[in-house]
Amino acid sequence: xxxxxxxxxAPSPAAGSRMTALVGVVASGNLEVxxxxxxxxxxxxxxxxxxxxxxxxxxxxxxxDFISRRTAGGLRISINDGGARPDTVSLxxxxxxxxxxxxxx
Amino acid sequence: MTLDEILTxxxxxxxxxxxxxxxxxxxxxxxxxxVVHVLGxxxxxxxxxxxxxxxxxxxxxxxxxxxxAPILFLxxxxxxxxxxxxxxxxxxxxxxxxxxxxxxxxxxxxxxxxLLYGGSAAGAFIATALACDVLVxxxxxxxxxxxxxxxxxxxxxxxxxxxxxxxxxxxxAPGLENLVLAGAIAEVWDPARPLLxxxxxxxxxxxxxxxxxxxxxxxxGRTRALDIAETVVALATAHG
Amino acid sequence: MNTRSPAPHTRLSWFEAGARQRLASLLDPGSFVExxxxxxxxxxxxxxxxxxxxxxxDGVVVGAAKINGAPVLVAAQEGxxxxxxxxxxxxxxxxxxxxxxxxLGRDTVIAFDTGGVRLQExxxxxxxxxxxxxxxVEARTAGLRIVGLIGGRAGCYGGGGLIAGxxxxxxxxxxxxxxxxxxxxxxxxxxVEEFDSRDRALVWRTMGGKHRYLLGGADLFVDDDAAAFRxxxxxxxxxxxxxxxxxxxxEQTRLERRLARFGADGDGRDVWRSLGLADADVVPELxxxxxxxxxxxxxxxxxxxx
Numbered sequence: 001x002x003x004x005x006x007x008x009x010a011p012s013p014a015a016g017s018r019m020t021a022l023v024g025v026v027a028s029g030n031l032e033v034x035x036x037x038x039x040x041x042x043x044x045x046x047x048x049x050x051x052x053x054x055x056x057x058x059x060x061x062x063x064x065d066f067i068s069r070r071t072a073g074g075l076r077i078s079i080n081d082g083g084a085r086p087d088t089v090s091l092x093x094x095x096x097x098x099x100x101x102x103x104x105x
Numbered sequence: 106m107t108l109d110e111i112l113t114x115x116x117x118x119x120x121x122x123x124x125x126x127x128x129x130x131x132x133x134x135x136x137x138x139x140v141v142h143v144l145g146x147x148x149x150x151x152x153x154x155x156x157x158x159x160x161x162x163x164x165x166x167x168x169x170x171x172x173x174a175p176i177l178f179l180x181x182x183x184x185x186x187x188x189x190x191x192x193x194x195x196x197x198x199x200x201x202x203x204x205x206x207x208x209x210x211x212x213x214x215x216x217x218x219x220l221l222y223g224g225s226a227a228g229a230f231i232a233t234a235l236a237c238d239v240l241v242x243x244x245x246x247x248x249x250x251x252x253x254x255x256x257x258x259x260x261x262x263x264x265x266x267x268x269x270x271x272x273x274x275x276x277x278a279p280g281l282e283n284l285v286l287a288g289a290i291a292e293v294w295d296p297a298r299p300l301l302x303x304x305x306x307x308x309x310x311x312x313x314x315x316x317x318x319x320x321x322x323x324x325x326g327r328t329r330a331l332d333i334a335e336t337v338v339a340l341a342t343a344h345g
Numbered sequence: 346m347n348t349r350s351p352a353p354h355t356r357l358s359w360f361e362a363g364a365r366q367r368l369a370s371l372l373d374p375g376s377f378v379e380x381x382x383x384x385x386x387x388x389x390x391x392x393x394x395x396x397x398x399x400x401x402x403d404g405v406v407v408g409a410a411k412i413n414g415a416p417v418l419v420a421a422q423e424g425x426x427x428x429x430x431x432x433x434x435x436x437x438x439x440x441x442x443x444x445x446x447x448x449l450g451r452d453t454v455i456a457f458d459t460g461g462v463r464l465q466e467x468x469x470x471x472x473x474x475x476x477x478x479x480x481x482v483e484a485r486t487a488g489l490r491i492v493g494l495i496g497g498r499a500g501c502y503g504g505g506g507l508i509a510g511x512x513x514x515x516x517x518x519x520x521x522x523x524x525x526x527x528x529x530x531x532x533x534x535x536x537v538e539e540f541d542s543r544d545r546a547l548v549w550r551t552m553g554g555k556h557r558y559l560l561g562g563a564d565l566f567v568d569d570d571a572a573a574f575r576x577x578x579x580x581x582x583x584x585x586x587x588x589x590x591x592x593x594x595x596e597q598t599r600l601e602r603r604l605a606r607f608g609a610d611g612d613g614r615d616v617w618r619s620l621g622l623a624d625a626d627v628v629p630e631l632x633x634x635x636x637x638x639x640x641x642x643x644x645x646x647x648x649x650x651x
Contacts, residue, residue: 020383020384026399027425034401051398078401080399154608158600162597168593189539189611190608190611191525191526192551192552193556193613194603194604194607195523195561195603197510197525198510198600200507201508201510202593202596202600204511205593205596208478209482212486227503231504232507235475249467250464250467250470251464255534256467260464262395273394276391276433276467276468277465277467277468284468287472289468289471315476321469327468330433330437330469330472330473334444337438337441337444338441338444338445340380341409341441342445344409
């Protein structure tokens with residue numbers, strides 16, 4: 001397994017007050033994304049566990065794209081990857097962010 | 106040890122245990138006069154619906170009796186019988202019923218001691234050996250969840266890869282030693298000593314709550330299971 | 346944990362749903378408290394050896410909740426992770442839940458979705474299943490109801506099938522399958538004549554929800570709809586319960602009778618004909634309502650005999 005770590009500057013903190021959110025499932029072609037409100041409001045920390053080695057540049061591109069489009073500051077994002085394609089990763093990140101922005105259930 | 110050698114080492118002449126096909130049943134007498142019910146399998150029996158319901162019937166008959174006589178369950182089986190008919194008939198219910206019967210027998214005062222002397226696998230293992238309140242084994246026993254070639258087919262991993270991983274990963278690999286480490290098997294008997302003495306010693310041990318999680322942790326075969334289970338209980342209790 | 350609740354009055358396929366979606370539909374809104382949730386990161390220590398990814402909840406969600414106001418303990422297996430199979434952590438979470446059930450005197454609902462033991466952790470999974478069975482029986486002996494819901498993609502196979510056979514009531518949909526050996530395993534071991542695993546209709550006639558309901562291998566039959574499973578669970582939580590000699594003797598009798606009555610039948614259709622169904626061939630096509638009308642008139646039951 002490969003573990004990738006990113007710490008990115010995020011211009012604005014994620015909205016809402018939920019402390020955690022979980023989307024996805026670790027199945028073939030899929031991934032789970034756990035979002036937790038943690039750390040400085042202008043940083044986004046991302047950790048990815050994946051069995052597919054050597055795709056760091058691709059993950060990096062997806063993460064930068066995510067940060068640039070969304071307000072994801074103050075979040076710790078943890079990913080268990082089941083071999084998802086980049087568009088699936090982007091989708092789950094967006095879903096996760098929307099979920100953590102929802103009002104408390 | 107052959108089945109006859111096992112029975113002789115346990116009971117000498119003081120038993121009337123018979124083999125009917127690959128099913129065992131009968132009674133034996135301990136030196137103090139106490140009766141022991143003997144049930145089980147031989148010849149790597151496959152456990153199907155017919156055998157399971159017959160065995161369960163014997164167990165329930167024993168459970169109904171108010172004599173507190175223990176059941177010695179001798180096991181040399183393969184897995185559950187793999188057939189269309191058995192599944193059509195609902196094999197899961199028959200195996201569950203057998204396990205429930207054994208647990209019920211223990212509830213009504215009959216110790217259930219499993220003695221693994223050959224093989225046992227998968228559903229047969231769960232419904233019989235693992236349903237006893239204590240499970241012991243002879244050194245030549247070879248329990249397994251599934252044989253490596255079948256595992257290779259199901260996991261789609263090459264057999265050589267599995268064989269290599271089996272060397273280093275006790276939680277996955279078949280074999281007696283690994284199941285001892287996991288906590289499934291309380292003790293391995295010494296065939297050089299009379300089995301009767303070892304059996305009597307087991308019967309003398311007090312019945313406890315399921316000790317297998319603690320055993321697995323102490324022996325290193327399952328280092329997480331006990332703590333996780335206890336944490337869930339604690340959280341549930343705190344929640345109320 | 347927090348997944349988006351389905352829009353009201355929208356049908357949610359139980360078969361298609363994930364574990365957390367099922368719980369969101371099954372449980373009273375806002376009532377669920379998860380034990381050892383994903384943020385605790387109690388993952389499998391054994392998958393790395395096989396270069397397999399972990400899931401934060403190890404494929405099972407357990408906790409406390411209410412169903413129609415009644416406090417219950419609940420579990421839902423995630424069939425899409427490792428086939429919902431029992432590993433060390435997964436099994437221990439379920440075991441703890443059932444032990445907690447007895448401690449608290451709490452009925453428990455388990456949404457099964459499992460292929461059985463996780464082979465990469467075979468010994469731990471097998472042992473967990475045995476420990477779960479023991480704890481389940483102890484809970485039932487204390488008078489508690491342990492309700493199984495079966496309708497997921499992975500079915501309820503292997504050791505999961507044995508645990509299901511120990512539950513007090515089973516709720517099943519057409520999509521559900523209950524079996525010990527899976528179709529592929531039977532075929533691999535005994536040949537394609539014994540069981541053609543690619544013959545989906547055969548799989549469902551042999552192990553599927555409708556057959557199990559007719560045979561008395563399940564107690565309630567519902568639509569593939571989370572709302573229907575919720576209704577089924579509510580009914581199941583009101584059914585008589587217990588674990589004693591009388592019940593086991595009744596089960597012995599019904600299982601003996603089943604073999605006497607159907608043991609020579611070669612196929613599900615033969616069993617259904619033996620039961621007296623008007624047109625056995627049409628059973629798979631019947632809607633839930635039509636099926637229940639016919640089934641309830643002639644099916645075998647396991648009432649007070651499970």
